[in-house]
Amino acid sequence: MIVNAYAVLAAFVSLLQFAIGLLVITSSLGHRRVRAVTMTSDVENRPYLLLLLSFLLLGLNLASWPLLYALLQSYVPSWPDVMCIYGVTRIGTGSVGSARHLPWLLATVQCTKPLLVFLGGGWFVLYLANRATATAALMPRLLSGLLPLGVVSVVDAACVGSYLAIPKQEQSLSVGCCTSAIADRSRFLPESLLGPGSHTWLTVILVIVIVGLSLGLLAAIRGGHHRRRFLSGLLVGTLVAIPLGGLFLVEIASPTLLQRPHHCPYDLVTEVPESVLAVVLFTLGCFSVGWAAVAGWLGRVEETRSVLPPLIGRFLFLGLFGYLGSMIMFILEFSLS
Amino acid sequence: MKPPVSWWWAALAGLLTVGTLPVVGHWVREDGRPRCLWDGLIVDAAFRVHTRDEAGTFHEFCDLGCARSWIGRHPSTSRTILVTDEDSGEMLDASAAFFVRSSIVTNSVTGNRWHVFRNRARAEQHARESRGRLMVGPDHPFPSPEESP
Numbered sequence: 001m002i003v004n005a006y007a008v009l010a011a012f013v014s015l016l017q018f019a020i021g022l023l024v025i026t027s028s029l030g031h032r033r034v035r036a037v038t039m040t041s042d043v044e045n046r047p048y049l050l051l052l053l054s055f056l057l058l059g060l061n062l063a064s065w066p067l068l069y070a071l072l073q074s075y076v077p078s079w080p081d082v083m084c085i086y087g088v089t090r091i092g093t094g095s096v097g098s099a100r101h102l103p104w105l106l107a108t109v110q111c112t113k114p115l116l117v118f119l120g121g122g123w124f125v126l127y128l129a130n131r132a133t134a135t136a137a138l139m140p141r142l143l144s145g146l147l148p149l150g151v152v153s154v155v156d157a158a159c160v161g162s163y164l165a166i167p168k169q170e171q172s173l174s175v176g177c178c179t180s181a182i183a184d185r186s187r188f189l190p191e192s193l194l195g196p197g198s199h200t201w202l203t204v205i206l207v208i209v210i211v212g213l214s215l216g217l218l219a220a221i222r223g224g225h226h227r228r229r230f231l232s233g234l235l236v237g238t239l240v241a242i243p244l245g246g247l248f249l250v251e252i253a254s255p256t257l258l259q260r261p262h263h264c265p266y267d268l269v270t271e272v273p274e275s276v277l278a279v280v281l282f283t284l285g286c287f288s289v290g291w292a293a294v295a296g297w298l299g300r301v302e303e304t305r306s307v308l309p310p311l312i313g314r315f316l317f318l319g320l321f322g323y324l325g326s327m328i329m330f331i332l333e334f335s336l337s
Numbered sequence: 338m339k340p341p342v343s344w345w346w347a348a349l350a351g352l353l354t355v356g357t358l359p360v361v362g363h364w365v366r367e368d369g370r371p372r373c374l375w376d377g378l379i380v381d382a383a384f385r386v387h388t389r390d391e392a393g394t395f396h397e398f399c400d401l402g403c404a405r406s407w408i409g410r411h412p413s414t415s416r417t418i419l420v421t422d423e424d425s426g427e428m429l430d431a432s433a434a435f436f437v438r439s440s441i442v443t444n445s446v447t448g449n450r451w452h453v454f455r456n457r458a459r460a461e462q463h464a465r466e467s468r469g470r471l472m473v474g475p476d477h478p479f480p481s482p483e484e485s486p
Contacts (some may be wrong), residue, residue, distance in 0.1 A: 080448050083376060171395045207349050222339060260377055260409065271377060274362040277355065319347050332359040 001167055002078055006071040011164050014157040020057045021153035028146045047139060051127070054146055057122065057153055061116040068113060069269060072106075075122050078168065085266035091168055098166050112156040117279045118287050119149045122294040126317065129299035132307040141298055156324045170204045178240070199252050206244045210323055213237045217289070217320040226312045231296045234316075245282055254332065256337050277288065278329035285322025373399035375407045376447060383426055383451075384443050386421040400444055401436070401451035405478055418479055422455040431479045435460035439469025451478060 001006075027050045082088055088112075092102030123145045130138035137180045194202070217233050220226065249265045257272045258264075268275045292315035299308055360393045369378045376425040390413050398404040401420065408416070418431035427430045437452045437460050452469070454460035464471050472478060 001428070029348060083446065224339065225368055247468060258377060259372075267377075272362065272366075274358040277358060281355070313340060317344060317348070324348075325352055328352055329359055330357050332356060336363045 001322065002075055004074050006067070006074040007164055010064070010067055010071045010160060010186070013060055013067060014160040014164070016154050017060050017064060018157035018161065020053055020060065021150045021157060024057060024146050024150035025052055025154065026052070028143055029149060030051075047143060050143065050146065054123065054149070057099060057149065058120040061113075061120050061153060061156075062215070064156070064160070065113040065117060068109060069266075072266075075270065084264055085269070086264045097169070099169060099312060100161060100320050101301075102166055102168065105166075108172075109156060109159045110165065112159065114283070116152055116156060117288060119152060121287055121291050123149055124292045125295045125311070126299055129304050129307055129311055131294055132311075133301075133303040135303065137301045139305045185326055194247065194251055202244070202248060206241070206248050207242045208250055209237060209244060210327055213241060213285075213289075214320060214323050214327075217316050217323070221313055223321065224309060224313070225297060226292075226309050229297055231293045231312070234289050234319075235293045237282065238286045240259060241259060242286055243330050245286075249279065253333075257333055272333070275329070278326045280332070281322045281329065282326035283322070285319045288319035288322055290314045294318065341358035371397055372466055373397065373403050375399075378444070378446060381444070383421060383423060384449070385421050385428075389417045389419075391415045400447055400449040401453065401478055402447055404447045408479070420453045424454065424456070424459060427455070429455055436472045436478050437464045437467075437469045439467035439474055440461060441467045441469075451459065 033275065049292050056077055072088045075088045076082055076084060079091065084230050089103065094097040094100075095102075123142070126138055126142050126145060130136055134235070185193065213234065214232075216237065220230055220234065250263050253275070254263055254265050254268060255261055257275055258267050265279075268279075292312045295308060295315065299311075341392065359482065365443060371385075372378065373380055375395045375398055380397055381398045384400045386398040386401055387407065388398075388404065390396075398407060404418070408418075411465050414477065419428045420431050420432070420434050421428055433455070435454045437454065438450050439452055441452065443449045443452070450469075451468075452460075452463055457471075460471055470476075474480075
């Protein structure tokens with residue numbers, strides 16, 4: 001266990017996430033059970049506490065995402081061969097002790113963090129739609145939406161807690177003075193996923209997808225096309241853009257911006273920090289389209305008929321800003337590199 | 338719903354702000370000091386390694402370890418490798434240099450323990466004094482194709 005300021009902070013945030021996540025889950029399940037029997041004042045009041053807890057959980061989930069990378073960056077000097085966060089994520093590979101769980105715990109956490117932010121944002125969109133109604137028509141959906149948010153928060157907090165608690169000392173079966181499986185330094189070097197020759201088509205496809213999405217978003221915003229079919233098309237485009245964007249970041253953006261043959265997006269955090277904003281804008285673009293789709297699908301009731309179009313329009317506008325902003329930043333970064 | 342004009346102006350201002358960040362970032366980072374092609378560290382003249390391939394492309398590395406890692410991934414039969422003599426700081430062809438791997442670490446970040454000397458006697462002295470070994474034959478950091486295992 002490596003104890004530093006970030007580890008203590010991450011442990012505290014995870015503890016809060018875990019406790020509040022459990023509270024949200026039990027309250028959400030309790031609400032369902034009681035609602036079937038009778039409506040009392042307790043049951044009527046409970047949602048307000050639950051909503052306050054949910055806001056706290058949303059804030060914690062959001063804060064824990066950058067905190068994870070700050071924690072991993074603080075661990076870099078702990079091993080002589082590790083030069084960036086990628087190396088930290090590889091610690092424990094090939095080990096036989098409890099450290100063998102470290103890589104998959106980190107991989108899980110790196111998936112649950114964005115998932116939590118997306119789920120939290122989707123829930124918040126429904127909350128905004130519900131707040132504009134006179135009879136809180138979306139409250140049952142809002143409370144049901146807390147269950148997956150709570151479950152993922154608890155899983156995420158448990159994984160981070162386990163990662164922090166497990167000793168980061170690798171043990172190999174072949175503990176020799178010179179050769180051992182885990183003494184291989186090359187495992188700390190990020191490799192290309194696609195190999196040379198694939199860069200041109202990857203860039204072309206990504207540019208086509210992003211330009212197409214931006215034009216689609218512009219048409220949706222200006223023409224007021226907020227029908228489910230149109231939102232589905234934008235969502236499909238976004239689902240295609242996410243893996244393409246990830247591949248582009250690893251295969252092309254990282255080596256070009258770092259001016260090294262490194263396919264490591266983590267290095268950008270310390271060496272080209274403004275490019276992190278480009279990644280955040282791209283994520284914002286993707287998530288905003290998803291949140292608009294959530295509003296369009298789950299927020300559609302009689303009372304929200306007049307509320308939804310401006311709400312969806314705002315998120316689509318945010319999505320357009322995210323995509324354009326990330327595209328402008330990457331184009332400028334590439335032209336300057 | 339069509340967004341009000343003020344939204345578009347706000348978005349335009351935001352995009353302009355975002356667009357200036359890469360320019361400012363590059364301007365701030367531009368320090369002119371040479372950096373290692375492999376790990377991006379600032380090159381220390383006492384341990385620098387240069388390579389020049391058949392196309393005339395020049396590469397610079399902060400130490401022998403980085404140069405070996407890069408060459409391992411970019412194999413080429415005809416390449417000129419220049420290394421730095423630790424005593425004089427002058428560059429010489431790798432085929433004429435003597436290499437020692439010792440307990441002395443030249444760079445705490447890369448953990449490099451390779452040492453380069455123009456003179457064999459000086460290399461052997463360093464090996465004796467620093468619990469090292471003269472790396473010749475198949476142990477040479479840049480073995481010729483016929484010496485490679």
